[in-house]
Amino acid sequence: MLKKLALSTLVLASSVFASNEVNVYSVRHYDTDKKLFKMFEEKTGIKVNVVKAKGGALIKRLKSEGKNSPADVLITVDAGGLYKAKSADLLQSIDSDYLTKNVPSNLRDRDNQWFALTKRSRVTLFKMGSDTDKQLSTYEDLADPKFKGKIVVRSSSNVYNQSLLAAMIEHHGEEYATKWAKGVVANMARTPKGNDRAQIKAVANGIGSVAIANTYYVGKMVNNKDVSQRDAIAKMKIFFPKFKNGGTHINVSGAGVTKYSPNKGNAVKFIEFLAGPDAQALFAEGNYEYPVLNGVKSSDLVSSWGTFNEDKISMNALGENNSKAVKIFDIAGWK
Numbered sequence: 001m002l003k004k005l006a007l008s009t010l011v012l013a014s015s016v017f018a019s020n021e022v023n024v025y026s027v028r029h030y031d032t033d034k035k036l037f038k039m040f041e042e043k044t045g046i047k048v049n050v051v052k053a054k055g056g057a058l059i060k061r062l063k064s065e066g067k068n069s070p071a072d073v074l075i076t077v078d079a080g081g082l083y084k085a086k087s088a089d090l091l092q093s094i095d096s097d098y099l100t101k102n103v104p105s106n107l108r109d110r111d112n113q114w115f116a117l118t119k120r121s122r123v124t125l126f127k128m129g130s131d132t133d134k135q136l137s138t139y140e141d142l143a144d145p146k147f148k149g150k151i152v153v154r155s156s157s158n159v160y161n162q163s164l165l166a167a168m169i170e171h172h173g174e175e176y177a178t179k180w181a182k183g184v185v186a187n188m189a190r191t192p193k194g195n196d197r198a199q200i201k202a203v204a205n206g207i208g209s210v211a212i213a214n215t216y217y218v219g220k221m222v223n224n225k226d227v228s229q230r231d232a233i234a235k236m237k238i239f240f241p242k243f244k245n246g247g248t249h250i251n252v253s254g255a256g257v258t259k260y261s262p263n264k265g266n267a268v269k270f271i272e273f274l275a276g277p278d279a280q281a282l283f284a285e286g287n288y289e290y291p292v293l294n295g296v297k298s299s300d301l302v303s304s305w306g307t308f309n310e311d312k313i314s315m316n317a318l319g320e321n322n323s324k325a326v327k328i329f330d331i332a333g334w335k
């Protein structure tokens with residue numbers, strides 16, 4: 001009896017003293033996330049501590065912290081980043097019926113070490129009134145000499161471009177992808193500079209006539225305090241290209257539990273919450289991303305851009321082909 005009592009006291013004591021927090025290392029740089037984290041805190045009583053930095057910096061930090069890392073969750077803005085974290089042995093498998101049931105298999109790690117939370121598609125933008133969009137239907141077309149001097153796109157050090165090329169490699173192999181990258185470089189209106197929004201602004205202001213950017217930036221520019229962003233996007237229209245034998249390129253923002261997570265239970269709860277209906281609706285409304293959870297609608301603005309068929313290749317391929325993509329960009333002279 002005494003022994004039993006002692007054991008139950010011990011259990012009680014450990015649950016009282018268990019730290020009720022989750023430590024998140026996040027590459028996401030969007031205001032919506034602050035609201036989401038607050039929603040999670042209010043719902044569960046678990047405090048969310050966030051460290052924000054670029055993907056490379058967070059991976060470096062996790063490596064150097066090793067077993068002493070306070071991090072529980074890593075969130076990235078690209079499947080390539082999640083793959084890098086997994087390859088560096090910084091994540092662990094997540095055992096969650098909810099996540100495996102609700103996140104489609106092409107949008108999660110093959111060993112369940114990470115799960116997509118949102119989708120974004122990488123599209124082309126043209127100036128209203130221009131008919132250049134009528135000459136384009138596929139990503140492959142971007143390398144066609146008819147677009148000489150017309151394409152503006154950010155640098156190859158950007159992971160969104162690396163993932164687009166990784167998808168091209170997956171569809172057509174390295175040889176074709178190299179030819180394609182060289183063709184796009186030959187068609188550039190200028191040496192790559194600036195972020196996705198800068199490409200859209202450039203075309204709006206008459207530099208080049210095809211901009212490549214992620215869809216949610218369009219939403220962010222439409223609803224922006226900065227009048228120069230609103231003015232630029234008002235002049236533009238979106239076209240969703242597809243791969244010749246596939247659909248429109250999709251990338252994901254996603255999350256994994258870190259290998260040495262001190263609050264693993266909270267970490268899984270947190271990721272399940274982010275993949276749940278309330279959080280998915282906020283990702284869609286607040287950050288113009290495409291939800292991964294079936295049944296959650298895109299925002300009205302995003303829906304107004306039209307529907308498209310998603311490319312169905314596995315997000316694992318974006319990571320697996322990343323180093324090949326980086327090498328090909330180098331060969332092609334894509335700055």
Ligand SMILES: [Fe+2]
Pocket residue numbers: 077214
């Ligand atoms: Fe972004």
